[in-house]
Amino acid sequence: MPATKKELLSRLNKNFARLSPGGIRAFDYQVSAIPGIVKLTLGEPDFNVPDAMKQAAIDSINANDSHYAPGTGTVALRKAIAHFMSDRYGLTYDPDSEIAVTVGATEGIYASLSAIINPGDEILITTPTFPLYMAVTNILGGNPVEIDTSKTDFILTPETLKAVLASHPNAKGIILNYPSNPTGVTYTHDQVQALAAAIKDTNLVVIADEIYSELVYEGQHTSIAEFIPEQTLILNGASKSHAMTGYRIGFIAGPADLMKSVSAIHAMMVTAASDPAMAAAVAAFNTEDGRQATLEMKAAYRERRDFLLGAxxxxxxxxxxxxxxxxxxxxxxxxxGDDDVKFATDLANNGQVAVIPGSFFGAGGKGYLRISYATSMDNIKTAVNRIANFVEEAD
Ligand SMILES: Cc1ncc(COP(=O)(O)O)c(C=O)c1O
Structure with missing residues (x-):
């Protein structure tokens, strides 16, 4: 007798039931239908891929680079990444054993968490957070432990970490993301150093999602791997720094012994990233054109940020x-009050501006809105006028 639909559904991975539904995409979909809406919801650059990167991909296609690439990425790209990490952040990684090119940082998150999680393992996640960390931890059978950072300006302090570890002494790993999605907050050199000192005494594996490292406006990004390289897996990529989200190029850098497992899992999932996209990423990470493209985009973001923040x-x-x-x-x-979902829904329906409710990003996000400025200054100006009218008219 054929299995009924109900029986088949009962066969699904039980961990799916632990996932909260993708609030951001559902909300974005719903508000996108509102006529005339201006959207400040997007988590991706509004710029086109810079010409030099496009040309590198085209050249790769014309050279018939259409076969399986080495699992951890082309030698040229791993060398370009090693150069980038050294030049930008003073970090030394061996391209042969300490770097793997992934299909976006998204795959990097899955591969690195798969390498460390056994069912029941606790993973510390600072919140408000990029929701994927919770989802992947859950699907792998791990248990996310949320650390609410909203009372400390969205920075995890060594004191808070120590308090959390006292009640979760067996936590396996910690995920840090700075500059942060959704808060835009990043750690200063001293804050990173102090946190690293607290982590150094533990056996925690640090998964440091530094995908926004090239978009720091005042001062320089400091990678936590500067202090504790032996226990850190850095995730980064070309998506945000070079507006290459659709090319799907990320990377993981970390100590060779951990990278062996991470790279094996990565190869099981995707074999390798695609050659033309990797050729474009070489141009992004290892040429003056690539560097200039980032600096130009950063200058535009900064101008938008300052305007939006002031308003x-x-x-x-x-x-x-x-x-x-x-x-x-x-x-x-x-x-x-603190009903961010109501505010964002009313703002979309009555004010024609879409932003994301903060509570979609976990503990500490309630009562906040995530407003993206990865959109044109014209859109931002229109949105600001509309939000001002909406706020003024509400009683
Ligand atoms: C914090 C963070 N990590 C990872 C990603 C995913 O990056 P990628 O497009 O390279 O997979 C995003 C995308 O929004 C992000 O905000």
């Missing part, structure tokens, strides 16, 4: 200074 603060939103990425995480003015 929102004038309207009564409280905002911890976002020094990186392309998000502002704004606390609702007191008269709106």
């Amino acid at each position: 929102l603060r004038k309207m009564g939103f409280e905002i911890t200074s976002p020094n990186g990425a392309f998000y502002v995480f704004a606390k609702l003015p007191a008269k709106f």
Whole structure:
């Protein structure tokens, strides 16, 4: 007798049931249907891929680079990444054994978490957070432990970490993401150093998602691997720094012994990234054109950020200074209370501006909005006028 639909559904991986539904995409889909809506929801650059990167991909296609690439990526790209990590962050990685090219940082998250999680393992996740970390930890049978950072300006302090470890002494890993999606907040050199010192005494594996490292506006990005390279897997890639989200090029860098397992899992999932996209990433990470493209985009983001920040603060939103990425995480003015889903829904329906409710990003996000400035200045100006009218008219 054929299995009924109900029986087949009962065969699905039980961990799916632990996933909260993808709030961001569903919300974005729903509000996108509103006529005339201006969207400040997107988590990807609005720029085109720079010409030199496009040309490198075209040249690769014309050279018939159409076969399986080495699992951890082409030698040229691993060398380009090693150069980039050394030049930009003072970090030394062996291209042969300590770097793997992934299909976006997204695959890097899955491969690195798969390498460390056994069912029941606890993974510390600072929140508000990029939701994928929780989802992947859950699907692998791990248990996410949320660390709410909203009371410390979205920075994990050594004191908070020590307190969390006292009640979760067997936690296997910790995920750090800075500059942060959704808050735009990043760690200073001293903050990273202090946190690294607290982690050094533990057996935690650090998964450091530094995908926004090239978008730091004042000062320089400091990688946590500068202090604790032996226990850190860095995730990064070309998606945000070079507006190459659709090319799907990320990478993981870490100590050779950990990278062996991570690279094996990566190869089981995808074999390798695609050759033309890797050729484009070589141009991104290892040429003057690539560097200039990032600097030009960064200057535009910075101008937008400053405008948006000033305008929102004038309207009564409280905002911890976002020094990186392309998000502002704004606390609702007191008269709106802390129902961010209601505010964002009403703003979309009645004010024709779409932003993402902060509670979609986990503990500490309630009462906030994530506002992306990865859109044109014209859109941002229109949105700001509309938000100002909406806030003023509400009583
Ligand atoms: C913090 C963070 N990590 C990873 C990703 C995914 O990057 P990729 O497009 O390279 O997979 C994103 C994308 O929004 C992100 O915000």
